[in-house]
Amino acid sequence: MITIWGGQISRSIRVVWLLEEMGLPYEVRQVDMLAEERDPRFLALNPADYIPVLQDGPVTMVESIAIMEYLLARHGPTPLAPAPHDPGxxxxxxxxxxxxxxxxxxxxxxxxxxxxxxxxxxxxxxxxxxxxxxxxxxxxxxxxxxxxxxxxxxxxxxxxxxxxxxxxxxxxxxxxxxxxxxxxxxxxxxxxxxxxxxxxxxxxxxxxx
Incomplete structure (x- = not known):
């Protein structure tokens, strides 16, 4: 199961939106970036303390665009990512x-x-x-x-x-x-x-x- 650690209004919406477009199963774990203390499980995944974070089996990634590119490549092909020979x-x-x-x-x-x-x-x-x-x-x-x-x-x-x-x-x-x-x-x-x-x-x- 793919897990996205993110917030309600944050860059994590990019990843969740992509997952919905691709029809992939996933779960979201909310991270309150304004809280005084952070979930230690989240910090263990990303000690730099920012969202989103992706967990996909043994894979852990940060950076929303990198995560998107990973999902498109690992779980594609999909029209959401044009092939290199595509004019677009x-x-x-x-x-x-x-x-x-x-x-x-x-x-x-x-x-x-x-x-x-x-x-x-x-x-x-x-x-x-x-x-x-x-x-x-x-x-x-x-x-x-x-x-x-x-x-x-x-x-x-x-x-x-x-x-x-x-x-x-x-x-x-x-x-x-x-x-x-x-x-x-x-x-x-x-x-x-x-x-x-x-x-x-x-x-x-x-x-x-």
Whole structure:
């Protein structure tokens, strides 16, 4: 049985959503990242203390995009990951990783500054630079969506899971304003049945804190 250690509103939704799309059995174990003490079983899996964490038999992994790539390769093949000869493969690869490395990661200094930093340190140069860079990189996604309904082309792929999470994080915490094209895109991706099931499963997971 695949186990995902994660939180209700976190990068773990990427993995749970992918598992739902692939129809794989799994369980979710909730980790409260705001709790003063963490479940020692979780820390034994990832002493760096962040989520998500995947357990798949003897395999333990962290990093949401790496976990997604593992699941797609180990439990595929699946249309969610275009084959290397597919015309959409280069765009798929680019946006699968842009969703984290180029978008979600850039938001973290701004989110931490806005909600956790002391009041006098919340409006800082680094956080403003990250948000500015994030908004520039959103234009790459919007340009692609002007060409195709999904980031890999005509069909939904794991790249859409990656970027959808980043967009929703930006809307929730960083006042991201999306173009009409991007808003329509989010309607398509989050309207999928697997996304709805993933949200339900993420909230029903077993608490560990």
């Amino acid at each position: 493969f280069p765009a798929y690869q680019q946006f699968l990783h842009l969703g984290e490395a180029g978008l979600a990661t850039l938001m973290m200094p701004a989110i931490v500054s806005r909600f956790i930093a002391p009041p006098g340190e919340r409006d800082n140069w680094a956080a403003r630079w990250c948000l500015q860079s994030f908004r520039k990189r959103v234009t790459l996604v919007e340009r692609r969506l002007a060409e195709a309904p999904y980031l890999g082309g005509d069909r939904f792929t794991a790249a859409d899971i990656s970027v959808t999470y980043a967009f929703m994080l930006g809307q929730r915490h960083c006042d991201l304003t999306l173009s009409p094209t991007a808003r329509d895109y989010l309607t398509r991706t989050t309207g999928r049945d697997a996304y709805g099931r993933a949200l339900e499963r993420s909230h029903e997971g077993v608490a560990t804190s």
